Amino acid sequence: MSKSTQDPLPCEALRGGRIADAHASPGPGPEAPPDLPERRRFGRDLTQGSVPAHLIAFSLPMLAGNVIQNAYNIINSMWVGKFLGARELAATTVSRPVIFMLIAAAGGLTMASGILVAQYSGARNWEHLRRVVQTSVTLVGAISLAIVPLGVWLAPLILSHLRVAPGAYALAVSYLRVFLMTIPPSFGVFLIMSMMRGMGDSKTPLYFQGSALALTAILTPILMFGWLGFPRLGLNGTAWASVVMQAANVAAMFVYLRRKDHILAMDWRHLGIHWPTAWLTIKIGLPSAIQHSLMSLGMLVVLRFVNAFGQNATAAIGAAMPIDQLAFMPSMTIGMAVSTLVGQNIGARKLERVRETFSWSALIAGGIGLLVSLVAMSAPGLLLRAFLNDAEAIRIGVGYLRIVSVSYVLLALVCVGNGVLNGAGHTFITTFITLISLWVVRVPLTAYLSGHMHRVEGIWWAMVLSTVLSAACSLGCYRAGIWKRPVVRHAPVKLEDAP
Numbered sequence: 001m002s003k004s005t006q007d008p009l010p011c012e013a014l015r016g017g018r019i020a021d022a023h024a025s026p027g028p029g030p031e032a033p034p035d036l037p038e039r040r041r042f043g044r045d046l047t048q049g050s051v052p053a054h055l056i057a058f059s060l061p062m063l064a065g066n067v068i069q070n071a072y073n074i075i076n077s078m079w080v081g082k083f084l085g086a087r088e089l090a091a092t093t094v095s096r097p098v099i100f101m102l103i104a105a106a107g108g109l110t111m112a113s114g115i116l117v118a119q120y121s122g123a124r125n126w127e128h129l130r131r132v133v134q135t136s137v138t139l140v141g142a143i144s145l146a147i148v149p150l151g152v153w154l155a156p157l158i159l160s161h162l163r164v165a166p167g168a169y170a171l172a173v174s175y176l177r178v179f180l181m182t183i184p185p186s187f188g189v190f191l192i193m194s195m196m197r198g199m200g201d202s203k204t205p206l207y208f209q210g211s212a213l214a215l216t217a218i219l220t221p222i223l224m225f226g227w228l229g230f231p232r233l234g235l236n237g238t239a240w241a242s243v244v245m246q247a248a249n250v251a252a253m254f255v256y257l258r259r260k261d262h263i264l265a266m267d268w269r270h271l272g273i274h275w276p277t278a279w280l281t282i283k284i285g286l287p288s289a290i291q292h293s294l295m296s297l298g299m300l301v302v303l304r305f306v307n308a309f310g311q312n313a314t315a316a317i318g319a320a321m322p323i324d325q326l327a328f329m330p331s332m333t334i335g336m337a338v339s340t341l342v343g344q345n346i347g348a349r350k351l352e353r354v355r356e357t358f359s360w361s362a363l364i365a366g367g368i369g370l371l372v373s374l375v376a377m378s379a380p381g382l383l384l385r386a387f388l389n390d391a392e393a394i395r396i397g398v399g400y401l402r403i404v405s406v407s408y409v410l411l412a413l414v415c416v417g418n419g420v421l422n423g424a425g426h427t428f429i430t431t432f433i434t435l436i437s438l439w440v441v442r443v444p445l446t447a448y449l450s451g452h453m454h455r456v457e458g459i460w461w462a463m464v465l466s467t468v469l470s471a472a473c474s475l476g477c478y479r480a481g482i483w484k485r486p487v488v489r490h491a492p493v494k495l496e497d498a499p
Helices: 036-042 051-083 086-122 126-161 166-198 203-225 236-259 275-307 311-347 351-378 380-384 391-423 427-453 457-479
Strands: none
Touching (some): 051 236, 051 351, 086 126, 086 166, 086 275, 086 391, 126 166, 166 311, 203 236, 275 311, 275 427, 275 457, 311 351, 311 380, 311 391, 351 380, 351 391, 391 457, 427 457
16 A cells, blocks of 8 residues: 555554554454455455445445334334223333433444444454454343343342333333343344444344345234234233344345355354453443433433423424434444544545545535425425324424424434544443533533523424534534544554555
8 A cells, every 4th residue: 555545543652662553463263254355245445446326325225224123112102002002002101211222332332343343344453353243242142131131130220210000010021021032133133233333334234134024024013912822911022023133134144154165254163252342342332321311310400490481382392303313323323434434444545545535524514404494494384284183383493394304404413423423433422422511511510591581482493503513513623633543553554455
């Protein structure tokens, strides 16, 4: 690789005459995986070629997966609400914060594994990549298995603190206890998908995700209503359908990797924890898990202030949230793609491509955010009538969209900037930005403006101002070049391994 394509990373420090990087003291480990030509058929090499083409091709399958997941959630809610009743729907609703917290924990750890796979893939460091695979499978498996009995034991206590209605409490406890059994296979699915994406493959995870969700959607009513000779399980049928299909999905993924002789295939004979790698995974993953939890808790606090303005205000924000979600989804997906592109190119020490990735992703995500913002501002009533009939609730929702949609472009830039930082492993910084934005700005401003203005619009403006701060912090960290000092220190790519 020529010097002109490299931008030296100012991150190497001498300790005792040796470079302090991820390659020191490798210790015992499995044999090196296949060489570069063999690896290419398992993923996309994001260290060369058109950056915008990579962004689009890599993002679209992930976006499709998110759309499929949301569609399944809607269909599942329809089955429960329409055919079982409001009590059953309430039981699943109150269980969602607990489930989301667990998903946040899984997402944090598995995202860390994906970042490390991306960086080691870009650095052509196959020995360390294999060590990440073996350690991550062991670590995530142990954590997920420990969560299940703990969650089953604590489920009644957790739900009692959420003030569940007496009629739905017993159903919610039973449903949550069954659903907790999906944790081990779900963690495994998240891990494999994250590592595949780190290798540059976002299509294969989509195939498994889409197939599993389609089969779960078919199995759910069969178990709920006792069709085809199966027992009638009612609400718990939805949880058991998820357990069965997630277990089948993770088993199918393991078989696929083994039969393809994939570089990510687990070697069960060498499963174990390499503690330096485990510590690095936790160091990167734990802040991300905390970040998602903080976001969830922050939104719950804001909703409490909204509820104080009455049922119509609650209905208005409830109807506007799906529109927000559609606006945010492309930006969040592009942010995930940015993390992988940045991870591979930092590993390959191609910093110019990181800058190019930031520029193109900001243009694409910002453009989509601007388009959705213009639609939301110009026709808010039309959008809200798809969810609401009450004129007063629609009026409040129109005010929400006209104020909050201003921040859609800023949120896109936050996703891009945080994607660069996450790709370099600096998840602590993105978590700190979230902490400041939510708990130092949004929540206090929500309390102050809603009380000072005596209008729900004060809450909407607090949401916008906190997004402004997030964008300023994220872009400021990018401009400061923090991403040039990645958490993992990489040696230069060897000439014989370079493309």
